[in-house]
Amino acid sequence: xxxxxxxxxxxxxxxxxxxxxERECNVCAxxxxxxxxxxxxGVDTTRLAADLNVPAADLTRLKEADSCDPRxxxxxxxxxxxxxxxxxxxx
Numbered sequence: 001x002x003x004x005x006x007x008x009x010x011x012x013x014x015x016x017x018x019x020x021x022e023r024e025c026n027v028c029a030x031x032x033x034x035x036x037x038x039x040x041x042g043v044d045t046t047r048l049a050a051d052l053n054v055p056a057a058d059l060t061r062l063k064e065a066d067s068c069d070p071r072x073x074x075x076x077x078x079x080x081x082x083x084x085x086x087x088x089x090x091x
Contacts, residue, residue, distance in 0.1 A: 028068075030085050034076045035063050041080075052079060 002010070012018045038048055045063060049056035052075055059076075061067045070088040077084035085091075 028073075028085070028088075030073050030077060030082070031062060031065070031068065033082055034073065034080060037080045037082060048076065048079075052076065 012021060038044070043051075045059045046056050049059050052072075054072065054075075058069065058072060062069070062072060068090065070085065070090045073088075074084045076082075
């Protein structure tokens with residue numbers, strides 16, 4: 001059985017899959033770290049949304065991997081003191 005990392009490496013070695021993945025990606029390590037840190041801090045989605053003055057629905061979509069706005073990810077990383085992405089296929 002392959003690990004996720006091995007499977008991911010194998011799949012992204014195929015140009016067509018990689019192009020589709022990068023075009024459709026909605027979750028990344030940064031997104032996961034954001035919501036992990038928020039949970040550790042006891043900060044819910046409503047509070048994060050209020051802190052950043054964004055609709056809570058935007059954060060819910062990000063958390064549930066329904067959509068991703070990389071600019072919002074960067075703002076959230078800065079707000080929570082996390083390293084922000086240096087590159088993103090959607091930027």
